[in-house]
Amino acid sequence: MxxxxxxxxxxxxxxxxxxxxxxxxxxxxxxxxxxxxxxxxxxxxxxxxxxxxxxAPLTTLPIVVQPSPPAASNLPSIVLRHDSGWQLSLPADMQTTWLGQLLNQLV
Known part of the structure; x- marks a missing residue:
């Protein structure tokens, strides 16, 4: 080619x-x-x-934590929402180290 x-x-x-x-x-x-x-x-x-x-300089953004309907496993999920409209739903039993790594990558 x-x-x-x-x-x-x-x-x-x-x-x-x-x-x-x-x-x-x-x-x-x-x-x-x-x-x-x-x-x-x-x-x-x-x-x-x-x-x-x-x-642009980094800024902190407010988040609103709201309960969500129970998942099939009956465990609540963690939902992160942004004012611009995006939303991220995570299982409540996820590893906190993974969540920390994810948040570090988003910053």
Missing amino acids: SRIKSTLSRAQWLQHVTAWQGSGLSQAAYCREYQLNHSTFHGWISRGQVPALAC
């Missing part, structure tokens, strides 16, 4: 990365929309060929 050389210049890739950073889209969704090769796009970012994402 032959590889097709990218016809985009470094400046064009930088423009795409900057546009993606402000778009709110995932890398894959941005690449689909602009018909870019996702592997090449990701490579530009991961190899440090473009400026790193400008990260």
